[in-house]
Amino acid sequence: MILKATNLFKTYHLPHKIVEVLKGASISVSAGERVAIVGRSGAGKSTLLHVLGGLDKPDSGSVEVDGRELYFGSQFQCAAIRAAKIGFVFQAYHLLPEMDVTENVMLPALTGVTSLTRRQMRDRALSLLSQVGLSDRSTHKPLELSGGEQQRVAIARALMNEPDVILADEPTGNLDRATGGQVMDLLFSLSGSGRLAVVMVTHSPETANLCDRCLELRDGLLV
């Protein structure tokens, strides 16, 4: 298993009430697998993805990525595993506007988890941009790109450190149907045959059907 989460609990404590979001959710993903997560708005899909990706610590339960436990060690260890093993793609791209596209793609490598030189990072970023069809946009700023192009940059960035798993939270949520289809095709072409697994939150039944498995997050559990 490339990703194994067991018995996740997560509760938000607000001043006036407690919101129980995850109530024992478990998931196992093998190398190369594509898994869709569906569920109604507010079901906790983004929360789950953040917990799986080392961005948000669960109250209890464990998350193992390639056999390494994310949350038992220090925050620093968690960040190191995350940077080496996990690529994140958000609905709203989250690119840094002041950096050009190439620098955005290089960012995950700059955290120091790779042994690449700056020159090698740049070469790899450019090769990833070519892979996602954006060679001719490498010196542009994110806001000079269309939504679909920005999301392809985000996917290239997610691939920078050669992760084992990409976690994508409604990656086509901001895109029109055709552009969204291209982004999905890209995610699918990257996964499946090799080691890279993809776990994606989607509202689209068609997208969910293309995945190897579809899980619904309901009442805090994955079913």
Ligand SMILES: Nc1ncnc2c1ncn2[C@@H]1O[C@H](COP(=O)(O)OP(=O)(O)OP(=O)(O)O)[C@@H](O)[C@H]1O
């Ligand atoms: N930082 C937070 N503080 C307090 N409550 C939160 C926080 N983040 C999420 N919640 C609550 O947790 C619940 C789940 O939120 P989450 O964003 O995970 O849902 P979702 O399934 O991704 O929804 P959507 O499909 O609309 O994106 C929501 O009811 C929300 O109110």
Ligand SMILES: [Mg+2]
């Ligand atoms: Mg969400």
